[in-house]
Each structure stands twice: as structure tokens, then as C-alpha cells.
Amino acid sequence: MKPTDTSHPDYYHKVVDCQWGCPAHTNVPEYIRLIANGQFSDAYMLNRESNVFPAILGRVCDRPCEPACRRRRVDEKPVAICRLKRVAADHRDDITDRLPTAPEQKNGKRVACIGAGCASLTVANDLVPMGYEVVIYEALDKTGGLMRTNIPAFRLPGKVLDEEINYIVDMGVDLRLNSPVNSMQALLEEGYDAVFVGSGAPKGKELNLPGRDAADRIHIGIEWLESVAFEHLDSIGEKVLIIGVGNTAMDCCRTSLRLGGKDVKVMARKPREFFKASDWELEDAEEEQVEIVINHSPKEFVIKEGKLVGMLFEQMEYDIDENGRITDSRVTGEKFFPCDDVILAIGQENAFPWIERDLGIEFDQWDVPAVDATTFQSTRAGVFFGGDSAFGPKNIIWAVEHGHQASISIHNYCQKRELTDRLPPTMNLHSTKMGIHEWSYSNDYNPASRRQMPHVELKKRFKKINIEVELGFTLDQVITEVERCMNCDVQTAFFDKLCIECDACIDICPVDCLTITHNGSEQDLRQRLSAPAENPEQDLFVSGDLPHTGRVMVKDEDVCVHCGLCAERCPTGAWDMQQFKLDIPFAEDHQ
Numbered sequence: 198m199k200p201t202d203t204s205h206p207d208y209y210h211k212v213v214d215c216q217w218g219c220p221a222h223t224n225v226p227e228y229i230r231l232i233a234n235g236q237f238s239d240a241y242m243l244n245r246e247s248n249v250f251p252a253i254l255g256r257v258c259d260r261p262c263e264p265a266c267r268r269r270r271v272d273e274k275p276v277a278i279c280r281l282k283r284v285a286a287d288h289r290d291d292i293t294d295r296l297p298t299a300p301e302q303k304n305g306k307r308v309a310c311i312g313a314g315c316a317s318l319t320v321a322n323d324l325v326p327m328g329y330e331v332v333i334y335e336a337l338d339k340t341g342g343l344m345r346t347n348i349p350a351f352r353l354p355g356k357v358l359d360e361e362i363n364y365i366v367d368m369g370v371d372l373r374l375n376s377p378v379n380s381m382q383a384l385l386e387e388g389y390d391a392v393f394v395g396s397g398a399p400k401g402k403e404l405n406l407p408g409r410d411a412a413d414r415i416h417i418g419i420e421w422l423e424s425v426a427f428e429h430l431d432s433i434g435e436k437v438l439i440i441g442v443g444n445t446a447m448d449c450c451r452t453s454l455r456l457g458g459k460d461v462k463v464m465a466r467k468p469r470e471f472f473k474a475s476d477w478e479l480e481d482a483e484e485e486q487v488e489i490v491i492n493h494s495p496k497e498f499v500i501k502e503g504k505l506v507g508m509l510f511e512q513m514e515y516d517i518d519e520n521g522r523i524t525d526s527r528v529t530g531e532k533f534f535p536c537d538d539v540i541l542a543i544g545q546e547n548a549f550p551w552i553e554r555d556l557g558i559e560f561d562q563w564d565v566p567a568v569d570a571t572t573f574q575s576t577r578a579g580v581f582f583g584g585d586s587a588f589g590p591k592n593i594i595w596a597v598e599h600g601h602q603a604s605i606s607i608h609n610y611c612q613k614r615e616l617t618d619r620l621p622p623t624m625n626l627h628s629t630k631m632g633i634h635e636w637s638y639s640n641d642y643n644p645a646s647r648r649q650m651p652h653v654e655l656k657k658r659f660k661k662i663n664i665e666v667e668l669g670f671t672l673d674q675v676i677t678e679v680e681r682c683m684n685c686d687v688q689t690a691f692f693d694k695l696c697i698e699c700d701a702c703i704d705i706c707p708v709d710c711l712t713i714t715h716n717g718s719e720q721d722l723r724q725r726l727s728a729p730a731e732n733p734e735q736d737l738f739v740s741g742d743l744p745h746t747g748r749v750m751v752k753d754e755d756v757c758v759h760c761g762l763c764a765e766r767c768p769t770g771a772w773d774m775q776q777f778k779l780d781i782p783f784a785e786d787h788q
Contacts, residue, residue, distance in 0.1 A: 198719055200741040200749075203690075206624040209777040211736065212754050213685045215278055218265030220598040221247040222622075222781055225262060225278055226686040230638065232285055233679040238292050240285035247781065248282075249319050249365075249597050252357050255283025256667065257348055259444075259475060259592035267685050270756065274647035276681045280670060286357075287669050297326035299369040304328035306611045309389040311378050314342025315593050316584030317395035318365050319600025323784040324607065325368045332389075333370055336377035337427075340366065343397050343585070344593065346423040347445065349452050350663035381552040381580075391579045391607045394566075395600070398585035400548040404440060404541050408498030412505035415498065418445050418542030425452055425662070434537020435459040438508055440495055443473040446542035450487045453540070455662045461487050462534065464508075466494045467523070468515060481666070485655065493532065498539065507535040545590045565589060572616040573603040579610055604784040620782035626775045629687055630764070636774055638687050640761045642707075643680040684759050686777045691750055693740040695771035698748070702763035702772055703727065710753045711763065713743070722751055730755060 203209065211217050215225040224243060231240035244251035258279050266275030306329050310317035313335035321331040339345055340362045344353065366372050378384055384392060401417035409415065414434065418441070424430040433456040439446050442465040453461045463482070465472060468491055472479065483489065493510040500506065510532050516525040547565055552558055557577040559567040566575050568582045575582055583599030585591060606616045629637040651668040658664050670678065703711045709727035716722070722737060723730040730737060735755035742749060764772040 198716060198722060198737070198739045198749075200693075201736070201738045203738075206622045206779055208736065209624065209626075209686075209688050210622070210779050212688060212757075213777065213779075214265040214267050215262040215276075215685070216779065219247075219262045220595045221601065222779060223247045223262075224686070224779065226682055226684050227778070228285060229276070229278075229281055229679050229682045230684070232281055232675065233639070237285050237288040238290045238295075241289040241292060242295055244282055244285060247597075247601075248594060249322055249600075250315065250361050250593070251282050252286035252361055253315075253344065253353060254593060255279060255281075255286050256357065257344075257353050258282070258594055260477075261594070267683050267758075268681055271642075271683075271758065272644075272646065276683075277647055277650075277670075277678050280650055280667075281675070281678060284670055284675050293364070296364055297322070297368065299325045300328050302328065303330055306330070306390045307332065307388070308391045308393065308607060308611075309334065309384060309387070310393045310395055311384075312342055312394070312396040312584075312586070313337075313340040313362075313372065313374075314395055314397050314584060314596065315344060316586070316596040316600045316603075317342075317393060318362060319597045320393050320395070320583070320604050320607065321368070321370045322365045323601060323604035325365075325370060327608065327785055327788065329608075329611075331370050333372050334376045334378050334384075335372070335374050338374050340372065340374070342395075343399070343419070346426045347419050347448065349422070349448050349455075350426070351451070351455065351658065351666050352448070354663065354665050377551075379551050381556060381558070385556070385580075390611045391581065393603055393607065394575075394580070394582045394586050395584045395596070396549075396586045398545040398547050398590045400546045401541065402544040402546060404495060404543060406495060406497055408500045408505075411500045411503065412498055414505045414537065415539045416541065418449050418540050419545060421540055422448060422452065425456070430456075432457050436536045436538075437461045438534060438536045438539045439463045439542055440539060441465075441542035441544070442479075442489070443542060443544070444475060444478050445545070446540075447474050447478040447482045449540045449542050450482050451485055452662070453538075454485055454487070455659050463487060463489045464493050464495065464510065464534070465489060465491045466513065468492060468517075470521065471523075484652075485658075490534075494528075496531065499533065505536070505539065507533055508539060509533050545585070547586060547589065549586075569616075571602070571619075572606040573599060574606055574610070574616060581607060601783055605782075605787055608784045608787055618787075620786055622782065623780045625778040625780065626688070626690065628690075629774045629776050634765050636687075636761055638684050638774075638776070639680060640684065640687075640759070640774075641680075642683075642758060642760060643677070645677050645681060647681065648674040648678045687759050687761070687774050688777050689738075689752065689757065689759070689761075689763060690773045690775040691738070691740055691752070692771050692773070693743055693750065695769045696740075696743050696750060697769055697771075698743055698745050699768065701766045701768065705762045705766045707760065707762065708756045708758055710755075710757045712751045713748050714751060715747075716742075716749045726751060726753055728753070728756070 584596035730753040738752040740750040
């Protein structure tokens with residue numbers, strides 16, 4: 198193999214698995230270290246650079262960082278990355294004087310954003326400090342979009358939403374509530390320099406089965422949650438069936454319990470391993486005594502004398518192969534479940550009846566706009582999409598990243614530059630060495646297990662619908678949890694010309710990730726290491742030829758725990774522990 202090129206940011210970035218897995222590439226290890234030092238405001242501001250909504254995401258992020266966390270390779274449970282983000286938000290000081298501000302002199306460009314959800318707000322966050330006039334059109338009388346209407350207040354309190362959204366609006370955004378956009382043509386005629394569509398995926402999917410048109414207590418999940426959020430609805434029947442097992446279904450079943458539901462069941466068509474809901478969402482629902490019924494496919498809404506009395510389901514069996522894929526299925530019977538209400542939570546769709554189809558904005562057969570995955574521009578120049586409205590339902594952190602990237606494109610477009618003229622990420626590396634055996638980071642492995650989030654007692658949490666269930670970590674829990682982070686951004690830097698091949702680093706490595714051997718193909722090297730490197734998704738580090746024998750130093754990045762023992766033991770300084778910082782360009786960097 199050729200010597201590894203560690204000069205490209207992607208190499209070390211990929212080793213910081215949590216940051217690599219985060220769509221917005223938040224600097225997770227650094228903000229955890231700041232929390233460990235009690236620098237909550239600094240941790241909050243570091244979060245805000247990339248994810249914009251630390252307090253919101255610290256409660257409801259879908260956590261793509263945690264399945265990637267390297268700690269899982271040691272004790273199966275990742276660091277509580279998401280909940281530590283909330284710690285920084287809950288304990289920060291007043292940070293308003295550290296927020297971006299709008300310049301007095303505007304740049305003369307006007308941008309319209311449709312929808313006051315996370316994608317549009319991110320666009321405003323990035324463009325207003327650059328002198329752009331940003332107008333946000335919102336159909337509802339409150340900001341937040343699906344963050345407010347689809348995430349219950351017992352998970353995401355309104356005051357948390359308002360505070361972080363107002364940080365952006367108060368920069369000088371022209372926010373127009375109760376102002377639905379009914380015609381894209383009319384909006385374009387108002388002379389905006391660019392338009393960003395961040396209207397989400399506001400249409401819940403239907404379930405057209407026999408009996409659907411004969412009853413009035415069958416609800417569309419996201420519409421029902423919106424009615425609850427705006428207090429248009431405050432009760433439900435005692436027996437409730439939720440159809441679907443995504444995160445929206447979990448919000449629907451837990452909300453039903455707070456509105457009077459006594460017997461709430463979530464009906465799943467497939468086995469548990471195929472559920473779309475996050476594990477922690479399922480756990481919270483089951484803690485509240487929601488029953489999850491697997492392998493039941495809805496067949497019919499049962500109506501008697503014009504009233505919904507239940508649903509009929511087909512009982513299913515599945516054949517699953519060794520790769521976890523369903524190869525066959527069969528119906529083994531039928532079962533009736535009585536109910537007073539049914540809530541359909543089987544997915545969401547885009548809906549653009551207000552975009553005329555003769556404007557040059559192309560849509561595919563599923564009524565999804567054709568959007569460039571890099572620039573987020575539609576097939577009409579100057580019209581951009583982001584969040585769920587661009588590629589269908591994902592989650593908040595993806596919408597934030599869409600907003601960042603669309604902001605760069607909008608700026609380039611308004612300045613008459615190529616939309617693809619984008620700065621690449623760069624990096625900084627600096628040694629963390631402070632003494633012979635002393636580093637500027639905590640490098641001792643902490644064997645503690647993941648802390649459990651404290652919750653409000655079951656008997657108390659149903660008294661009001663807006664009682665936040667999760668209480669946040671205690672101080673003792675924070676102190677323990679931050680030490681579980683393995684500092685994956687503190688990289689092992691190797692200087693082959695200094696190596697004397699004494700094997701001291703290999704002898705002391707606790708996970709056998711280092712090997713000095715003769716070079717070969719990647720497949721060959723992976724089998725000749727001290728411990729076979731069996732994860733091809735994680736790169737090998739291969740040094741240049743060592744000066745004494747021409748062999749190479751090989752490191753399996755997959756299992757390294759960044760303990761620094763190799764650098765402590767090395768007598769020549771061939772190993773060093775260097776902190777990696779990824780610099781991500783935003784719109785302001787393209788000025």
C-alpha cells in the first residue's frame with residue numbers, strides 16, 4: 198500500500214466517527230471536553246456554529262452520531278452525545294452578546310424563505326449577518342414548523358423552541374406569520390433575488406382500506422399532533438390504535454396517553470428489527486405502558502351503525518435470511534382489535550399545490566422537486582429547496598445542514614458566482630503534549646457504563662401534557678459521562694523517519710492496533726496485523742518505509758482508543774498525539 202495521505206481532512210475526520218456521522222459535522226469531542234471543564238457557554242457556542250439549535254437538538258435529535266460512536270466498540274453503549282449537548286444548553290450563561298448580528302449596511306439582496314422551520318431558520322441564521330434581507334413566510338401563527346407541531350411539548354418545551362428561534366429572528370429577520378404562500382408565481386413577481394423553500398413534508402399518508410370513508414375517528418398522525426399542539430384538541434378515546442412504528446407513531450401513542458387514552462396499542466406490520474422508530478423512542482413508549490403489537494397488517498376499519506368500533510388485522514409470518522432481509526411472507530390468520538380512535542402514522546409526503554407547474558421547477562412522479570444534491574437549487578435558477586421539502590422526510594439535523602449548504606449557494610447565486618464554487622473543508626493539527634507523560638486531554642480509559650437519563654415519575658408525567666419527561670443529567674452524571682468520551686479527535690501522528698523499530702509502542706498498545714511488517718496489498722495487510730483488521734469501512738494507516746528495515750508501521754484505526762500510550766512509550770518521539778480540528782466553510786467564508 199502507498200503511504201497514507203493524512204494531509205487530506207477526510208482521513209482524520211473519518212476517524213472521528215461521531216463527527217463524520219453527523220450531517221452538520223459538529224465537533225463532538227471538543228464540546229464534550231469543554232463541558233468537562235465546566236465551560237458550558239463555550240460548549241454551547243461551539244455547538245451552535247454547526248447545528249444552530251443546541252438546546253432543541255439536545256432533546257430531540259435523531260442522533261446519527263451515537264451509532265457511530267467509537268465507545269460502542271468497547272462496551273456497546275455510546276457516549277450520551279445528544280444529552281450532553283442539552284447539558285451545555287441548560288447550564289450556559291446568557292450568550293446573547295456572543296451571537297452573530299446583522300450589519301447596519303445591508304448588501305441590497307433580498308431572500309424569501311417559505312416556512313419558519315429549521316431549514317429556513319438556518320438560512321436566515323447564515324445570511325442575515327452577511328447583510329442579506331431575509332423574509333420568512335409562515336402559514337401558522339408561530340414559528341418552528343414541524344419542530345413545534347409534530348414534536349410534543351413533553352419532549353420539546355415551547356420555551357426552548359422560542360428561545361433558540363428568537364436568537365435568529367431577533368437578528369433582524371422579517372418574519373411574517375399567518376402568511377401562507379399560495380402562489381410561487383406571485384412570490385417570484387415580488388422581485389426577490391432568491392427563494393428558499395423550507396416548507397417540510399406537511400402531508401401525512403393515508404391508509405385506504407374498507408371502512409375508511411365511513412368513520413370520523415380516524416386521524417392523520419401529523420395533523421392530529423398539530424391539533425394537539427395548538428390546543429384545538431384535548432381528548433381522545435380510551436382505546437387507541439396507532440398504525441405505524443416510526444418516531445411520529447411514538448409521539449402519537451405517548452400523546453394519546455396524556456389525552457385520556459387508557460389502552461394504547463402501536464400496530465406494526467413487521468418484526469421489531471424492521472421498525473423505523475429510534476430505540477430510545479420505543480423504550481420511552483414502552484416505559485409508559487404502550488403495547489407494541491408486531492406482525493399485524495391492517496386489513497379493514499370495522500364500522501357498526503356508522504361508528505368506528507375497531508380494526509381487523511392480518512396476522513403475518515416472515516422468512517428472514519442471514520443478512521436480516523425478508524425473503525418471504527405469509528398470512529396466518531386474522532385478528533380483531535377494538536378501539537375508539539385510530540391514528541395513522543405511516544409516513545409523510547411533500548405537498549406543493551401552491552407551486553405552479555409552468556415555472557420551470559420540475560417534479561418527479563412522486564411530486565418531489567428535482568433538486569441538486571450539492572447546491573440545493575431546483576431546475577429553476579434562484580429557487581432552492583432544503584429540509585424535508587427537498588428530499589423527503591429526514592430529521593432536524595439534516596435540515597440544518599441543508600440550510601447551511603443552500604445558504605452558500607444562495608450567496609453565490611446572488612453574487613453571480615458559480616454555485617459549485619465552494620470552499621473545501623480544511624484542518625488544523627496541534628500537539629497535545631505537555632510533558633514526558635502528560636497530555637492536555639484526559640486519556641485514561643473510564644470503564645463506567647452509560648448514564649441513564651432521569652425521568653419524571655410515571656404517576657406525575659400525565660398530569661399535564663407539557664410536563665417535560667426527561668429531567669437532564671445531574672452534575673454527578675455529567676462528570677462521569679464526559680469521561681466516557683474517547684477523544685477520537687486527538688489523533689496518533691506518526692513520523693516514520695524517527696522510528697527505530699524498537700517495538701515499544703506495539704508492546705504497550707492495549708488493543709493490538711499497531712504492527713510493523715513488510716508492505717503488501719490492503720487485503721494482505723489486514724490479515725497480517727497483530728489483530729486482523731476486519732472492518733473495511735475504517736481505513737488502515739500505513740507509514741512510509743521505516744529507515745532501518747524498509748518495513749512499514751500499520752495501524753488499524755478501527756480499534757484504536759486514543760489512549761496515547763504509544764506516544765508516551767516511544768523513546769524517539771516518532772509518535773505524537775495531535776488534536777484534529779475540522780474547519781467547515783459556511784456562507785460567510787465565501788464572501
